Amino acid sequence: MNAYRFNPRPILFALLLLLVAGPLLAQDNAGRKRLDDRYHVRYDGWKRVLPTHIKAQYAGGMGFLSIGGGWDYGARSQGETDLLVGFLPKAYADVLHLTITLKQNYIPWSLRCTERLAVEPLSCGAYLCLITGEHFWIKDPSRYPVKRYYGFPTQLRFHIFLGQRITITTPHCGTMKNLSLFYELNTNELDLIAKCGNKHLRIADIVNLSVGIKIQLMK
Amino acid sequence: MSRICLLITILLLLPGCIEYHPYDMRISGETGVNARNIQRIEEGCRGRNAIRFAVIGDTQRWYDETQEAVEAINRRNDIDFVIHTGDMANFGMRKEFELQRDILNGLACPYVCLLGNHDCLGNGYLIFQEIFGSYDFAFTAGNTRIVCLNMNALDFDHTMTIPNFQFLDNELAHFPAEAQKSVLVMHADPLSDIADRGVAQIFRRYTEHFSSLQFCVNGHGHNYKESDLFDNGTIYYQCDAIEKRYLLIFTLNDEGYTHERIPF
Numbered sequence: 493m494n495a496y497r498f499n500p501r502p503i504l505f506a507l508l509l510l511l512v513a514g515p516l517l518a519q520d521n522a523g524r525k526r527l528d529d530r531y532h533v534r535y536d537g538w539k540r541v542l543p544t545h546i547k548a549q550y551a552g553g554m555g556f557l558s559i560g561g562g563w564d565y566g567a568r569s570q571g572e573t574d575l576l577v578g579f580l581p582k583a584y585a586d587v588l589h590l591t592i593t594l595k596q597n598y599i600p601w602s603l604r605c606t607e608r609l610a611v612e613p614l615s616c617g618a619y620l621c622l623i624t625g626e627h628f629w630i631k632d633p634s635r636y637p638v639k640r641y642y643g644f645p646t647q648l649r650f651h652i653f654l655g656q657r658i659t660i661t662t663p664h665c666g667t668m669k670n671l672s673l674f675y676e677l678n679t680n681e682l683d684l685i686a687k688c689g690n691k692h693l694r695i696a697d698i699v700n701l702s703v704g705i706k707i708q709l710m711k
Numbered sequence: 712m713s714r715i716c717l718l719i720t721i722l723l724l725l726p727g728c729i730e731y732h733p734y735d736m737r738i739s740g741e742t743g744v745n746a747r748n749i750q751r752i753e754e755g756c757r758g759r760n761a762i763r764f765a766v767i768g769d770t771q772r773w774y775d776e777t778q779e780a781v782e783a784i785n786r787r788n789d790i791d792f793v794i795h796t797g798d799m800a801n802f803g804m805r806k807e808f809e810l811q812r813d814i815l816n817g818l819a820c821p822y823v824c825l826l827g828n829h830d831c832l833g834n835g836y837l838i839f840q841e842i843f844g845s846y847d848f849a850f851t852a853g854n855t856r857i858v859c860l861n862m863n864a865l866d867f868d869h870t871m872t873i874p875n876f877q878f879l880d881n882e883l884a885h886f887p888a889e890a891q892k893s894v895l896v897m898h899a900d901p902l903s904d905i906a907d908r909g910v911a912q913i914f915r916r917y918t919e920h921f922s923s924l925q926f927c928v929n930g931h932g933h934n935y936k937e938s939d940l941f942d943n944g945t946i947y948y949q950c951d952a953i954e955k956r957y958l959l960i961f962t963l964n965d966e967g968y969t970h971e972r973i974p975f
Contacts, residue, residue, distance in 0.1 A: 591732070
């Protein structure tokens with residue numbers, strides 16, 4: 493019996509289409525209003541250490557749910573670095589595991605659709621995810637006969653992802669400036685290595701879906 | 712609102728596209744594979760004095776070659792069952808076990824899988840247990856008792872006795888009446904780098920108590936080898952890793968046994 497496997501091809505195709513269309517649509521034509529109206533607002537002084545947004549992400553190889561904050565930068569806030577803490581509950585593992593994820597996002601374009609709604613046709617990036625647990629290690633334990641017996645860290649996975657977002661601008665609502673909903677298709681380095689050497693593996697075998705929410709904070 | 716609830720429900724129910732962690736235990740598809748297949752083997756071989764089985768192993772990350780091996784075995788009609796000596800996963804990740812299981816489920820005949828040292832990595836040893844079953848198990852194929860053992864002492868960091876002498880005691884004490892001979896299978900031989908060499912001689916003594924032990928077979932070394940490991944007349948056959956594209960086929964009958972190493 494073959495397990496159900498989801499087919500990411502239509503999503504990848506739509507993503508590719510928007511990837512091509514995105515920069516064309518985001519062009520700044522003279523006399524016309526910019527489609528990408530993002531601008532970077534930053535704190536001053538010591539407050540620069542305060543996060544510019546908070547994020548929650550479901551799945552994505554970083555646990556059941558990960559929550560954390562991050563900082564954006566770039567003239568149009570194209571870059572984001574997040575630090576997320578997640579958990580893998582006992583129901584899906586032997587014991588409760590915690591995860592710590594350092595995530596780098598790049599969101600090159602934003603397309604203003606309505607006053608309230610903007611679409612980010614592409615978000616991409618990479619993240620490193622560390623999981624806690626006594627059976628996970630960075631360096632092979634000393635009991636093995638050679639230093640690099642397995643030669644890879646079970647505790648640390650490197651993921652890459654492609655995704656899209658919609659951003660909803662909220663009327664002044666406390667500290668929330670706007671709210672983005674996003675999805676991502678990710679794979680990790682070990683799955684990618686396996687795919688490279690095997691025709692039998694389909695893209696769907698190595699790609700996973702995750703969804704999340706980002707809340708942009710007011711300065 | 713109801714649409715959002717529906718979307719959340721769909722996301723939670725789609726284990727095929729949602730991965731909480733590469734080592735999570737949200738297993739998609741069949742579990743308890745060995746128990747189901749052992750029942751098929753025992754029923755299929757009941758009352759027979761002659762059996763033929765194929766041994767493969769170390770299929771880690773070689774999905775294409777594993778698929779080819781399955782096709783090669785299916786092209787023959789004379790194999791009663793297949794024994795996989797372990798290392799289905801290279802990194803111990805859930806998806807690796809699931810993919811290998813789905814390929815091996817394409818076999819026309821039943822198969823069993825042993826735990827390899829790579830299968831133990833991270834939560835792999837638990838994922839193996841869920842998908843395939845116990846680390847030590849035995850079954851009777853015709854008049855032959857096939858005893859499959861966990862030999863990955865190093866990966867369990869001496870938290871339990873490996874090989875499992877209690878299991879061996881139990882096997883010897885309750886040796887089935889219909890079995891007249893035995894074969895021992897393990898991932899790595901008892902003198903390998905991951906076995907507990909300190910108990911190798913005790914293990915040898917145990918093997919000598921098995922009724923008409925024909926031979927032992929293991930994987931782990933990735934290259935075919937046959938050796939009288941303890942100079943006591945018991946031959947240990949080491950099967951090739953699947954990338955070498957060889958099947959190791961054993962035929963047991965009243966005259967004894969023969970083995971062939973067949974390329975595919």
